[in-house]
Amino acid sequence: MVDDTxxxxxxxxxxxxxxGHERALLNLAYRLLGSLADAxxxxxxxxxxxxxxxxxxxxxxxSPGAWLNTVVSRVCLDLLGxxxxxxxxxxxxxxxxxxxxxxxxxxxxxxxxxxxxDRITLDESVDMALLVILDSLTPAERVAFLxxxxxxxxxxxxxxxxxxxxxxxxxxxxxxxxxxxDARPVTASIGERAAVVRSFKRAWEAKDIGALVxxxxxxxxxxxxxxxxxxxxVIPIEGGDRIAEFLVGLATRAGVLTLLERTVNGQPGxxxxxxxxxxxxxxxxxxxxxxxxxxxIRNPEKLGSWR
Numbered sequence: 344m345v346d347d348t349x350x351x352x353x354x355x356x357x358x359x360x361x362x363g364h365e366r367a368l369l370n371l372a373y374r375l376l377g378s379l380a381d382a383x384x385x386x387x388x389x390x391x392x393x394x395x396x397x398x399x400x401x402x403x404x405x406s407p408g409a410w411l412n413t414v415v416s417r418v419c420l421d422l423l424g425x426x427x428x429x430x431x432x433x434x435x436x437x438x439x440x441x442x443x444x445x446x447x448x449x450x451x452x453x454x455x456x457x458x459x460x461d462r463i464t465l466d467e468s469v470d471m472a473l474l475v476i477l478d479s480l481t482p483a484e485r486v487a488f489l490x491x492x493x494x495x496x497x498x499x500x501x502x503x504x505x506x507x508x509x510x511x512x513x514x515x516x517x518x519x520x521x522x523x524x525d526a527r528p529v530t531a532s533i534g535e536r537a538a539v540v541r542s543f544k545r546a547w548e549a550k551d552i553g554a555l556v557x558x559x560x561x562x563x564x565x566x567x568x569x570x571x572x573x574x575x576x577v578i579p580i581e582g583g584d585r586i587a588e589f590l591v592g593l594a595t596r597a598g599v600l601t602l603l604e605r606t607v608n609g610q611p612g613x614x615x616x617x618x619x620x621x622x623x624x625x626x627x628x629x630x631x632x633x634x635x636x637x638x639x640i641r642n643p644e645k646l647g648s649w650r
Contacts, residue, residue, distance in 0.1 A: 364408040365390075368415050370464050374489050375419035376426075377439035377474045379463070379648065385422060389414040416486060416504045423482035434571025436579065438638055439474040440645040441624045444606035465609035468493045471626035471638055474608070476526045480519050487512045488519035531629040537611040539629045544602050544613055550591045559583030560633040570642030573622075586637065614649060621649040 365386060372382035389411050393401065404410050430437050442463050463469065468489070477485050483505050490496040490504070491512075498509040498516075505512055531539075539558060546554035563583045569575025580586050594600050601616040605624075613625040624646065628636040640646065 364411050367408070368411055371412065371489075371494060372415050372419055373442075373463055374468055374474075374477075374493060375416070375486060376422060377478055378645075379440050379442070380644075381422055381426075382419075385415050385418045388418050413500075413504055416490065420482055420486050420505065423485060427482075434569070435575060435577035436566050436568050437478075437570075438566065438568035438640050438645075439471060439478065439608075441471065441612075441626060441640050441649070442469060442608050443624075443648050444609070465606070467609070469608045470610055471608045471612075472527055472530075472628040472636065473523065475636075475638065476523050477519075479526075480522065481515075483507070484515045484519040484522075487515035488523075491516045492520065527628070529630045531632075533610065535632060536627065536629045539632060539634060540611045540613065540627055541604065543627075543634060544604065547590055547594060548600055548602060550594050552587045552591050555587035555590060556584050558634055559586055559637075560631075560635050563634055563636065565589070565637040565639065567639040568642050568645070570644060572643055573641050575639065575641045583634075621646050624649060 368386045368389065369382055372385040373379055376382050376385065392414055393407070393411065401407070442465065444465060467473070477489070480488070486505055487498075487501055490501050491498065498512045501512045501516075502509045505515070507515070543555070543558045546558060561583050562581075563586055565576075565580040565586045567575035569577075576589075580589055597617075603614045603616065605612055605614045607613075607624055607626045610626070612627060614621055615623040615625070622641065624640045626638040626640070627634050
């Protein structure tokens, strides 16, 4: 469940506070969209619609927070549909926008700090692996699953948002749940992830192909998102040995690597710096003490929160 009580900046023009739902709305919108910028736009659109109502219409709404939640969900559903069309012209692979935390993690587990910009709650529902799987679902599946399983909406309310029957929404959520389980049957603890990612960092800094191959699962996949704005592989790299060779080649070309241990979407990850500027954010999926998937976000438009 996401906290719906955090203070917000918006205030009803009639004089009463608008309950400060902005943080909760942003938590909802980011999970639905996988993009902080789009989530902020969706929340702003909801407030714009609220203030466009006549005073008597606003006064007739018993719960402004519930009304805003519904509007944000519908806006996100529309954006998810249009995003699929927009991404047809996207260069290379599209990945969710990574969320930062302000502290270094430790090998025994991630040391959690305040939310990024005090607005996004970091928990398992923003794990990069889950967001990538969610992006493969239909918009209706994604909305039904998140609203029910993460935010605990009843299917009667989800039906009004999605425009389907409660029974159909139940099926959508069940289908999404099944696909998520099939795609990611096993998850590792934060402590295990931290230990594996730290070993990966040391091996990469040492340009030790053998050590990297030992850390990477033989069937590991590396996906990069440059958005056509910076150099990045436009197709996934398959196989632990190929990924290790690619990484060592990259380190050789780049010269001195500056890798920082940082929490990425609530999990141990890495940040690469180029002359003090964030050049890439690395997120990992770990199982059986090996890296199964590596995601590299290089698109500068998705790294604004890391500068």
